[in-house]
Amino acid sequence: MSFDIELILDSIPKMLVGIGLTFELLFLSLALGTALGIFLLILRISGRWYLAAPTMVYIYIFRGTPILVQIFIIYYGLPQLEFVRDSIFWPILKEPFGCAIVALSLNTGAYLSEIFRGGVLGVDRGLTEAAAALGISVRQRFIYITSPIAIRLCLPAYSNDVVSLMKSTALASTITLLDMMGIARTIVAETYAPYEVFISVMVIYLVITWAIQRTFAWIEKRMSRHVRREA
Amino acid sequence: MSKADRQLMIELENVDKFFGSFQALKGVNLTVGKGEKVVVCGPSGSGKSTLIRCINRLEQHNNGKIVVNGHELTGAVKDIDAVRREVGMVFQSFNLFPHLTVIDNLMLAPKLVRKTPKAENRKKAMRLLERVKIPEQADKWPSQLSGGQQQRVAIARALCMNPEIILFDEPTSALDPEMISEVLDVMIDLAREGMTMICVSHEMGFARSVADNVVFMDEGEIVESGPPGTFFDNPKNDRTKLFLKQILSH
Ligand SMILES: Nc1ncnc2c1ncn2[C@@H]1O[C@H](COP(=O)(O)OP(=O)(O)O)[C@@H](O)[C@H]1O
Numbered sequence: 254m255s256f257d258i259e260l261i262l263d264s265i266p267k268m269l270v271g272i273g274l275t276f277e278l279l280f281l282s283l284a285l286g287t288a289l290g291i292f293l294l295i296l297r298i299s300g301r302w303y304l305a306a307p308t309m310v311y312i313y314i315f316r317g318t319p320i321l322v323q324i325f326i327i328y329y330g331l332p333q334l335e336f337v338r339d340s341i342f343w344p345i346l347k348e349p350f351g352c353a354i355v356a357l358s359l360n361t362g363a364y365l366s367e368i369f370r371g372g373v374l375g376v377d378r379g380l381t382e383a384a385a386a387l388g389i390s391v392r393q394r395f396i397y398i399t400s401p402i403a404i405r406l407c408l409p410a411y412s413n414d415v416v417s418l419m420k421s422t423a424l425a426s427t428i429t430l431l432d433m434m435g436i437a438r439t440i441v442a443e444t445y446a447p448y449e450v451f452i453s454v455m456v457i458y459l460v461i462t463w464a465i466q467r468t469f470a471w472i473e474k475r476m477s478r479h480v481r482r483e484a
Numbered sequence: 485m486s487k488a489d490r491q492l493m494i495e496l497e498n499v500d501k502f503f504g505s506f507q508a509l510k511g512v513n514l515t516v517g518k519g520e521k522v523v524v525c526g527p528s529g530s531g532k533s534t535l536i537r538c539i540n541r542l543e544q545h546n547n548g549k550i551v552v553n554g555h556e557l558t559g560a561v562k563d564i565d566a567v568r569r570e571v572g573m574v575f576q577s578f579n580l581f582p583h584l585t586v587i588d589n590l591m592l593a594p595k596l597v598r599k600t601p602k603a604e605n606r607k608k609a610m611r612l613l614e615r616v617k618i619p620e621q622a623d624k625w626p627s628q629l630s631g632g633q634q635q636r637v638a639i640a641r642a643l644c645m646n647p648e649i650i651l652f653d654e655p656t657s658a659l660d661p662e663m664i665s666e667v668l669d670v671m672i673d674l675a676r677e678g679m680t681m682i683c684v685s686h687e688m689g690f691a692r693s694v695a696d697n698v699v700f701m702d703e704g705e706i707v708e709s710g711p712p713g714t715f716f717d718n719p720k721n722d723r724t725k726l727f728l729k730q731i732l733s734h
């Protein structure tokens with residue numbers, strides 16, 4: 254097999270056209286998924302079973318099934334239902350982009366809420382007790398003590414989840430979106446050169462992963478100032 | 485002070501506390517008057533922490549009555565946070581907020597609870613850091629301080645809320661021996677200034693010099709109590725005698 258370097262150099266810029274869409278999918282569903290994850294966390298630790306139980310079912314379903322299946326159900330399945338077509342969500346759900354965002358956000362939210370819960374459970378109970386003993390209210394304890402400490406604790410897991418979400422955005426190409434992967438697939442269909450094209454797209458994804466990891470390593474370092482002892 | 489003007493700050497009447505089926509406090513009775521210092525001692529697991537944690541409701545008692553500075557904790561307390569503002573607490577493991585600098589540890593509760601202006605909170609925090617003799621550590625992180633310094637910060641943090649009462653739960657047990665006295669000195673100063681204090685402690689020298697009343701607990705009960713002179717030199721109960729022998733032999 255001969256390797257067409259020129260084709261690689263040629264197709265990378267073409268695929269970079271789709272990087273904008275990849276980033277849109279990533280950042281939008283990360284933002285929505287993070288908000289959903291916090292919401293689910295609060296339901297989960299509310300101490301009320303009728304809030305916690307449905308949350309656990311939700312998390313179990315979305316973590317226990319392939320995200321590709323979730324995307325297909327939302328894209329192919331939901332439009333079959335008349336009440337969905339009549340609902341205010343239809344303008345979002347009739348577009349493949351909307352469906353991809355919804356699926357990625359719902360999925361990431363489930364994973365993130367578990368990550369956040371791990372962080373909250375990792376906060377030393379003595380600290381919230383000390384705050385309680387000072388007369389600080391439950392809500393303020395959560396905001397000023399538990400959250401900042403939990404965020405630092407779950408940052409490494411959060412970073413991993415951002416990388417895995419970034420990789421999942423490639424699945425949007427299965428519902429006609431022309432993100433980087435979508436463009437790669439079109440080029441393959443035209444050139445019949447799967448190796449060169451897919452290896453090129455792989456390199457781009459790797460660079461993005463690397464950038465995400467570096468960014469989080471930097472944030473983590475900044476947030477851990479107080480843990481390092483002075484030399 | 486004559487017995488007649490003794491103003492009660494803390495009253496416990498027949499207090500029981502259960503953890504599941506395990507009874508951690510059994511009919512505890514105790515009163516603490518304004519400005520009095522009570523030292524609580526007893527073997528590990530005897531219920532000392534549980535006792536003082538019930539006083540600021542970190543634990544809820546199951547039977548009996550607890551009155552703190554006029555607020556009864558039995559039944560539904562409307563605003564437990566209001567009671568907690570009047571009762572400071574110092575823990576064995578310091579429990580400083582690790583993500584806040586020393587001065588911010590002191591300023592947090594006044595900001596959130598009293599909502600006093602920042603400049604005022606800072607001034608007060610600095611004054612208290614001077615009082616516990618570490619003003620130069622104000623901008624450091626807790627993890628950069630020694631254990632003794634951290635515990636002094638924790639005491640200053642409790643004082644920031646102007647409590648009427650301070651509860652100490654073995655404040656020197658987690659410290660290296662050479663740091664114990666710097667913390668005890670701060671506590672002795674506080675005692676001299678007339679603070680009402682309950683200290684769980686096995687520092688018998690401290691108890692002798694500061695306590696108005698020494699309480700010995702075992703298996704969830706107050707077995708014996710009395711002024712330090714009587715308590716140490718003339719203990720009546722056999723369990724107390726055995727405990728004192730063990731404590732003093734090392
Ligand atoms: N949250 C809890 N759940 C169950 N048991 C507890 C809890 N806290 C304390 N206990 C039990 O209550 C008893 C008294 O504990 P504690 O008050 O901490 O003793 P001390 O401070 O005298 O060492 C111990 O046997 C301990 O195991």
Ligand SMILES: [Mg+2]
Nearest residue numbers: 532533534654
């Ligand atoms: Mg204890």
